[in-house]
Amino acid sequence: MTDIDKQLHDALRNGQAKVEAGRTPDFETVWARAESAIVQRRRRARAVGGIAAAVALVAVVFASQLRQAEQEWQFVDPDEFASSTSWVAPSDVLLPKHRFDIYGEIPVLIESTDEDRGTLL
Amino acid sequence: MRDSDDLDNNPHVSRSALEAMHGQVFGWALSRCDFEQAVAEDLVQQAYVELLTGRARFDGESSLKTFVFAVVQNLSRNRYRRMATRLRLLQKAGSEPGADVAEPAEPREHTELWKAVQELPARQRDIIELVFCRDMTIEEASAVMGVTTGTGRVHYDRAKKTLKGRLAND
Numbered sequence: 001m002t003d004i005d006k007q008l009h010d011a012l013r014n015g016q017a018k019v020e021a022g023r024t025p026d027f028e029t030v031w032a033r034a035e036s037a038i039v040q041r042r043r044r045a046r047a048v049g050g051i052a053a054a055v056a057l058v059a060v061v062f063a064s065q066l067r068q069a070e071q072e073w074q075f076v077d078p079d080e081f082a083s084s085t086s087w088v089a090p091s092d093v094l095l096p097k098h099r100f101d102i103y104g105e106i107p108v109l110i111e112s113t114d115e116d117r118g119t120l121l
Numbered sequence: 122m123r124d125s126d127d128l129d130n131n132p133h134v135s136r137s138a139l140e141a142m143h144g145q146v147f148g149w150a151l152s153r154c155d156f157e158q159a160v161a162e163d164l165v166q167q168a169y170v171e172l173l174t175g176r177a178r179f180d181g182e183s184s185l186k187t188f189v190f191a192v193v194q195n196l197s198r199n200r201y202r203r204m205a206t207r208l209r210l211l212q213k214a215g216s217e218p219g220a221d222v223a224e225p226a227e228p229r230e231h232t233e234l235w236k237a238v239q240e241l242p243a244r245q246r247d248i249i250e251l252v253f254c255r256d257m258t259i260e261e262a263s264a265v266m267g268v269t270t271g272t273g274r275v276h277y278d279r280a281k282k283t284l285k286g287r288l289a290n291d
Binding site for chain 2: 015027037038
């Protein structure tokens, strides 16, 4: 090491020491914080994993129900449909009464008037 | 044979070895972030997290000190990249950049030479700090900085030339 190197070394060492004096945190504290950060990160990862698993489960259940519903659908045979003389609506919620015979009676519509015998206004 | 305090995910790193170099590592972290205490503590803590989890894996190809210093260096670079991205976004959004950027917390008392070191270009300053203050060879310092030994030597020679001039003027 030359004289100038030694001078630089001493001057810089002193400068650095002044800047860092009393500022170094305790190793144990920093280490403990690092370990706790890892624990927290794992906990977060587990929580995110749990949520992802729950979402996946819901998606699987929904998809399986959708498939089941698709399988229950039935196609109407056009000939059978054309030759039918009676028909029961799958739901008669919009009709005046349960099992209303739509072939035998004309339902009185809300928009109708008696004078016009059921014709729409 | 493993020492009892070797890390699970980093068998070549022991807790006691890290404890022994803790002050030096913190000093290096401090100079990586304009001497901001809290940021330096975060950098060192993050470096320990990387070592504990094995994301930064030491295989004994260099000295442990060189490796840990390089981990801190990389973490600080990532931090500056994130900050630069944030500043760009703020500028795009029309905000006044730098409003929340803290002033360097470096102590005001220092010699002309110390001031001259701080005025050097970043890489020259880094290699001078590593060689003169952290007792590394130019090869080790270059490894920490992620440059070839030849490039490291060029930065070192230029920095020393500048500092010699300042020393002669003092």
